[in-house]
Amino acid sequence: xxxxxxxxxxxxxxxxxxxxxxxxxxxxxxxxxxxxxxxxxxxxxxxxxxxxxxxxxxxxxxxxxxxxxxxxxxxxxxxxxxxxxxxxxxxxxxxxxxxxxxxxxxxxxxxxxxxxxxxxxxxxxxxxxxxxxxxxxxxxxx
Numbered sequence: 001x002x003x004x005x006x007x008x009x010x011x012x013x014x015x016x017x018x019x020x021x022x023x024x025x026x027x028x029x030x031x032x033x034x035x036x037x038x039x040x041x042x043x044x045x046x047x048x049x050x051x052x053x054x055x056x057x058x059x060x061x062x063x064x065x066x067x068x069x070x071x072x073x074x075x076x077x078x079x080x081x082x083x084x085x086x087x088x089x090x091x092x093x094x095x096x097x098x099x100x101x102x103x104x105x106x107x108x109x110x111x112x113x114x115x116x117x118x119x120x121x122x123x124x125x126x127x128x129x130x131x132x133x134x135x136x137x138x139x140x141x142x
Contacts, residue, residue, distance in 0.1 A: 017041050033074035043092035
């Protein structure tokens, strides 16, 4: 979703934003959260690294916080609090964050048959190194 120069890959980000919009449409609030907007979608991407499981876990925690509070919608603050449960440092929802650190999947989990033993070997997913990207690059129209 993020190009090597730190700009966003518009088609991938569009798909991610549409997924976030679909998720927010299912949330039980009187006011639909706008997760697809850049102010939330980029930190959500940074937190989840594009992994749906991590995204689901964060959103579930934030949803619980918001519902217990009786909030009319899910806010950046709910997401920040939920992220702090697992990432107290470098929280991408911190209001002062003007740089977010992004990783992308370099290799997906795969299985291969070992010719010598006849057993399947599992190769876990691998991520790129953390890359600090200024928010202004992500928000650019390039």
